[in-house]
Amino acid sequence: MRRSIAAALTALAGLVVLVDLAIANPALGGLAGWLNQLLVLLAAGAGVAGALMLVVRHVGRLARREDQLGSAAVLLGIGLVLLPGLAPGSSGADAPAVRWVVAALLAPLVAAVLALLFPLLLVAAARGLRIRPRETALILAAAAAVLILLLPIGGPVGSWLTTTAAWVREVPIAAVFRGLLIGVAATGALTAARILLGSDATHD
Amino acid sequence: MTESQDANERREPPQPASDADARESPEEPERVETVQSGEAATPEEPPTPRMRLGPGVRAGIPSLALVVLLAIASFIPGIDLAASGSDVAAVRDLEAVVAGLPRGAPVLVDVDGDLGTYPEIRYATRAALADLMRQGANLAIVSFTPEGRAIAVAEIARLRNLGAGPDRLVDLGFRSGGEPALVQLAGSGIGPNATGPLADTLRKGGVGSFRLALVIGGADIGPRSWVEQVQPRVPDLPIAAITPSLLLPEVLPYRGSGQLIALVGTLPAALAYGRQVSARAAGFGPGTFTDRSPNNGAIVFGMLVAIAVLLASSGGSLAGWARSAWRRARS
Numbered sequence: 001m002r003r004s005i006a007a008a009l010t011a012l013a014g015l016v017v018l019v020d021l022a023i024a025n026p027a028l029g030g031l032a033g034w035l036n037q038l039l040v041l042l043a044a045g046a047g048v049a050g051a052l053m054l055v056v057r058h059v060g061r062l063a064r065r066e067d068q069l070g071s072a073a074v075l076l077g078i079g080l081v082l083l084p085g086l087a088p089g090s091s092g093a094d095a096p097a098v099r100w101v102v103a104a105l106l107a108p109l110v111a112a113v114l115a116l117l118f119p120l121l122l123v124a125a126a127r128g129l130r131i132r133p134r135e136t137a138l139i140l141a142a143a144a145a146v147l148i149l150l151l152p153i154g155g156p157v158g159s160w161l162t163t164t165a166a167w168v169r170e171v172p173i174a175a176v177f178r179g180l181l182i183g184v185a186a187t188g189a190l191t192a193a194r195i196l197l198g199s200d201a202t203h204d
Numbered sequence: 205m206t207e208s209q210d211a212n213e214r215r216e217p218p219q220p221a222s223d224a225d226a227r228e229s230p231e232e233p234e235r236v237e238t239v240q241s242g243e244a245a246t247p248e249e250p251p252t253p254r255m256r257l258g259p260g261v262r263a264g265i266p267s268l269a270l271v272v273l274l275a276i277a278s279f280i281p282g283i284d285l286a287a288s289g290s291d292v293a294a295v296r297d298l299e300a301v302v303a304g305l306p307r308g309a310p311v312l313v314d315v316d317g318d319l320g321t322y323p324e325i326r327y328a329t330r331a332a333l334a335d336l337m338r339q340g341a342n343l344a345i346v347s348f349t350p351e352g353r354a355i356a357v358a359e360i361a362r363l364r365n366l367g368a369g370p371d372r373l374v375d376l377g378f379r380s381g382g383e384p385a386l387v388q389l390a391g392s393g394i395g396p397n398a399t400g401p402l403a404d405t406l407r408k409g410g411v412g413s414f415r416l417a418l419v420i421g422g423a424d425i426g427p428r429s430w431v432e433q434v435q436p437r438v439p440d441l442p443i444a445a446i447t448p449s450l451l452l453p454e455v456l457p458y459r460g461s462g463q464l465i466a467l468v469g470t471l472p473a474a475l476a477y478g479r480q481v482s483a484r485a486a487g488f489g490p491g492t493f494t495d496r497s498p499n500n501g502a503i504v505f506g507m508l509v510a511i512a513v514l515l516a517s518s519g520g521s522l523a524g525w526a527r528s529a530w531r532r533a534r535s
Contacts, residue, residue, distance in 0.1 A: 021436055033391055040381030040388055047380060094357055094375075102354040107319045110351075114320030118510065125517055133521040140518035147511045152285045152472075152504055162288040162472075170290065170456060177453035 010195060054078065080105070270509060277505035284475075285500055291473035294459075297466035298332065298477060301416065301444050307340035309415040310406055312441075314430070315345055315359060316352035318422040321448035323498075328446050328474035329420050330495050331481040333363065336418070337372070338484070338491030342402050344394065344414070346376035348385050348425045353378040355420075368490040370400030382425065383433050390437040411438050421447040427455045431463045446474075471498065 020032035058071035084097030128136030149165035347353040379385040393410045427445035444466035452469040459467040485493035
């Protein structure tokens with residue numbers, strides 16, 4: 001019974017939003033807008049709940065003396081962003097202190113984490129070469145080939161490389177990516193249909 | 205992997221290690237290696253100790269060398285990232301879109317880049333904002349992701365410092381909720397929070413009064429979200445985008461279909477666009493564009509290192525595989 005009510009509500013909400021896109025009706029538009037607003041509130045609530053859970057979890061770990069350095073770093077980071085923004089008289093995200101934290105700490109740290117992607121890929125490749133040498137070597141060679149195509153060499157060779165790089169990006173890579181997107185969309189639609197029809201065993 | 209060291213030792217009796225093994229053995233004392241030959245060292249000639257670096261230091265040497273070489277490479281002049289035909293066309297599209305805006309046209313700018321990939325598009329983003337300001341457009345800046353908001357706050361502060369007042373630039377702030385918030389903006393307009401003369405005008409006109417939406421995209425909210433969520437609700441709003449190259453495979457079809465009227469997504473295109481804007485930028489005010497372009501020498505050197513590492517790690521395996529395949533075919 002509980003499962004049927006949840007499935008029916010989900011189906012109804014989905015249908016209202018879907019039909020609102022197809023039919024111009026003020027009442028239906030208002031209802032779809034209200035549902036959307038509810039979704040925005042839910043997302044904001046989920047964000048706040050997530051942050052609170054993070055704090056509770058890491059305070060608990062500190063209390064239990066587990067991974068104290070990591071937990072202290074997480075709590076310090078949260079405090080560094082939240083306290084200047086929530087302080088009395090502060091203008092929130094626009095506050096100079098928050099802007100400084102973002103520009104001087106957060107942005108360089110995130111960029112550094114992204115920059116670690118290449119060495120991490122190399123470590124993964126080294127493991128891949130031990131486990132599946134041929135496939136991994138092929139992937140690495142393909143990556144090297146793409147990089148070679150992107151090299152800024154002048155003259156006719158450079159022009160050919162640039163044109164080929166654009167073709168590789170716009171035809172084979174785009175085709176594979178579109179295939180992936182279509183696959184993801186089909187799987188998503190299938191999962192949504194199973195939830196809406198109440199035939200998903202995990203939807204309880 | 206799952207067997208213990210003891211189990212291996214029980215199964216196989218210890219073998220006398222060769223010289224090479226002895227050199228590579230991890231159990232060898234690492235700090236000081238004394239000369240051990242057949243002849244004993246005389247008291248007059250004490251064995252010369254050779255310091256061996258620890259594993260952490262040894263691992264750090266290549267990184268340090270790379271940083272030093274990148275720094276040196278950044279001083280090499282005359283290296284340019286060549287723009288392909290599609291890059292040139294992308295630059296032309298964005299220039300035409302901006303040039304086609306009448307003076308005072310309201311433009312909605314969605315800044316939702318990721319902090320990690322934003323450095324790739326920062327140059328093009330600032331060039332586009334400067335070009336819009338020089339053209340006389342009025343900007344309303346909004347964000348739907350926290351990282352995008354952080355970037356937007358910095359860009360708004362920069363434009364304000366350059367002299368963009370509340371009649372030219374309005375901050376629509378951060379809207380939580382991701383794509384539902386995007387739908388809300390498309391349906392309900394800019395909302396009551398924004399203040400100033402430009403905000404009042406935009407509030408009356410609704411989202412349909414914008415002449416252009418410029419999307420600075422990221423992984424969460426980008427051109428795809430705008431095409432899917434905003435375009436069906438506000439079909440007359442043209443959408444242009446600047447994205448990191450990571451997102452290109454996802455958004456290129458939208459440019460091909462005309463749902464995006466302009467798309468700058470590669471570093472060569474961004475550099476070419478920045479150069480064009482720099483050449484015609486205003487002398488002062490928010491339309492100035494004096495940003496330094498990314499250093500091509502360091503980028504190219506980094507690419508060469510990456511190619512060398514990738515080929516060195518994969519070349520041996522591929523050559524061995526090709527050799528064995530060739531032998532099998534011959535036999």
